[in-house]
Amino acid sequence: MSGSGGATIGIEGSINVNDYFMEASVPLVQGKPWAEQLSFDTAYRYSDYSSGTTTDTYKFGMDWAPIEDVRFRASFQRAVRAPNIVELFTARGFVLFDMDGDPCGAALAGKAGAAPDQACLDSGLTSSQLRSAALDSPAGQYNSNAGGNQSLKPETSNTYSYGIVFTPRFAPGLSASLDYFDIKVDDLISVFGAANSLEACYTFQDAAACNRIHRNAAGQLWIGTGNVDDLNINIGSLETSGIDLNLNYTGLDIGSMGSLSFNLTGTFLDELVVDPGAAGFPKFDCTGLHAGRCASSLTTAANPELRTRFRVGWETPWNVDIALTHRYISGVSQEGAAANRIDRHFGAQSYFDLFGSWNVTDTANVRLGINNVLDEDPEINASVGTRGNGNTYPQVYDALGRYIFAGLTVKL
Numbered sequence: 001m002s003g004s005g006g007a008t009i010g011i012e013g014s015i016n017v018n019d020y021f022m023e024a025s026v027p028l029v030q031g032k033p034w035a036e037q038l039s040f041d042t043a044y045r046y047s048d049y050s051s052g053t054t055t056d057t058y059k060f061g062m063d064w065a066p067i068e069d070v071r072f073r074a075s076f077q078r079a080v081r082a083p084n085i086v087e088l089f090t091a092r093g094f095v096l097f098d099m100d101g102d103p104c105g106a107a108l109a110g111k112a113g114a115a116p117d118q119a120c121l122d123s124g125l126t127s128s129q130l131r132s133a134a135l136d137s138p139a140g141q142y143n144s145n146a147g148g149n150q151s152l153k154p155e156t157s158n159t160y161s162y163g164i165v166f167t168p169r170f171a172p173g174l175s176a177s178l179d180y181f182d183i184k185v186d187d188l189i190s191v192f193g194a195a196n197s198l199e200a201c202y203t204f205q206d207a208a209a210c211n212r213i214h215r216n217a218a219g220q221l222w223i224g225t226g227n228v229d230d231l232n233i234n235i236g237s238l239e240t241s242g243i244d245l246n247l248n249y250t251g252l253d254i255g256s257m258g259s260l261s262f263n264l265t266g267t268f269l270d271e272l273v274v275d276p277g278a279a280g281f282p283k284f285d286c287t288g289l290h291a292g293r294c295a296s297s298l299t300t301a302a303n304p305e306l307r308t309r310f311r312v313g314w315e316t317p318w319n320v321d322i323a324l325t326h327r328y329i330s331g332v333s334q335e336g337a338a339a340n341r342i343d344r345h346f347g348a349q350s351y352f353d354l355f356g357s358w359n360v361t362d363t364a365n366v367r368l369g370i371n372n373v374l375d376e377d378p379e380i381n382a383s384v385g386t387r388g389n390g391n392t393y394p395q396v397y398d399a400l401g402r403y404i405f406a407g408l409t410v411k412l
Contacts (some may be wrong), residue, residue: 011148011404013089016050030342037065041075044054055080055154071165073179083152083189087232092147094227097194098295098385102221103202103307105135114204114340115202123201123210129219133297137222140382144194145214153234157185163244182241187234192276193229197294204280236277243268258316265373266308284335290393292335292344294383301393302346306330319360325353329396346379351398367407375402 041061063076093317101107103115104123109131120130129135159163161181192200192209200209216226247264254260274293275283286294290302306342311325329349337344355369377398381388392399 011086011089011091013148014050015082015085015088017044017325018048018248021045033067035064036068037063037071039063051082053082057154061161068095069166069168070370071167072128072163073165074162075160077157079157080154081157081189082154083149083232086148087152087189088144088148088150090148090232092145092231094143095399096123096141096145096386097228097230098197098247099137099142099198100138100140100383102135102142103198104130105218106131106133107136112336115198119202119205119365122286124215125219132219135220139222141207142194142221143227145227146191146230147232152189153186154233155186155187155189155234157183159183160234160250169269171249175246175248176245177246179242179244180241183366184237184239186237189232190234190235190238191230191232191277193293193295194230194283196226196276196278197230198274199280199293199359200278204278206278206280209278209281211302234277236275237273238275239273240271241268242270256317258314261313263311263313264308266306269303272303286335288330289335291381291383291385291387292330292337294335295383295387301384301387301395302332302397304330304332311399319358321357322353324353327351327353334383337383343379343381346381346397349376349378349397351376363411365409367405367409369405371403372398372401372406377401 021402024042026040026042028040039062040061041063043211044057045057045226046054046059049114049140056079058078059075059077061073063071063073065071068309080120085269089273096353099234100113102127104117104120108114109333117130121127159323160182161179163177165287166176168174192212194212197209197212200206201213204379212229214227214229215221215225218226219328223227245264245268250259250261252262269287272286274286284293286303287304288303294303297356306328306331309325310328311323313323329351331348332346333336334341334344351371352373353369354373356367358366378394378399380391382391383391384391387393387395390399
């Protein structure tokens with residue numbers, strides 16, 4: 001057991017692939033009044049898998065600098081990803097998924113997430129089982145049958161990006177870039193989500209979703225054979241778009257005290273839309289959200305609209321470098337949670353990290369750092385699901401508080 005609610009079984013399977021690829025960068029114009037530089041980039045890859053699958057991926061890009069200080073760039077990329085060994089051959093078995101209550105049980109009766117009574121009865125529940133407290137798991141955990149699927153087909157994606165790079169000659173050491181990205185993945189290799197299957201069946205009468213629900217003789221999904229199939233499948237699509245920022249300034253002379261450098265990176269998430277691909281089941285946008293439907297989709301654990309990282313470095317004249325970093329994560333709310341639920345919202349989070357490096361000799365270096373200097377605790381939520389751990393998301397937030405580390409490097 002590994003804490004996943006079921007046995008972890010070894011994977012057995014193999015894939016052979018032959019790749020043929022090429023890349024080219026073609027300068028078109030240089031040193032002209034309207035184009036200091038104009039170039040064209042392209043790439044192509046052909047992959048032949050032993051499973052009989054073949055894929056073609058390619059890229060086209062343009063790079064134009066009308067003057068030395070400014071450069072514009074744009075690209076289109078077509079990517080194809082065949083299913084990997086884990087997605088194909090993972091052994092099937094029961095694991096757990098989280099719900100606040102069975103849609104046909106007592107806990108959600110009269111609340112958001114409750115299924116229509118008739119839909120529950122049509123699915124095979126008896127009138128005595130309907131709205132019974134016995135349908136609700138005391139731990140909020142239910143069985144799903146998870147594992148690989150050798151019928152998976154490749155997923156495909158189209159990526160568009162447009163950007164500008166600014167390196168002004170009047171300010172040596174300063175550089176800035178701003179890029180917009182728009183990505184869509186079709187036939188996404190993922191899971192539909194056990195909770196999503198229940199909603200698709202009871203709310204949208206999707207026959208395929210209803211066939212994935214297997215209640216035990218008592219109508220339960222959390223005891224014995226009760227489960228929801230949630231194998232790897234090709235779902236509809238995943239779309240995301242946003243803006244990336246990178247700002248650098250190096251070599252700010254502060255006289256006898258050395259020099260300073262500054263770096264700011266950030267991502268603004270405009271949308272993160274999942275289409276489960278079920279009849280009647282609507283697309284949903286996970287931007288600024290966590291848990292709920294978003295816990296079952298191929299998104300990150302929590303999806304803040306804004307994440308930034310600002311670093312100030314100090315290169316001292318005493319062979320010591322010091323850096324202070326501020327990490328910012330905007331707030332997220334639980335998807336589908338009642339407005340009066342006290343744990344539905346994670347507020348914006350700020351972390352400060354301190355790092356120092358000392359070149360003791362030409363061959364020895366000592367490093368010391370403190371992450372999350374102020375020992376900020378993560379906010380917690382009772383419904384983070386299997387994407388989280390310890391009622392929070394350690395992939396996004398510092399779950400352990402202040403973290404101190406040190407290292408020594410000696411070159412012989």
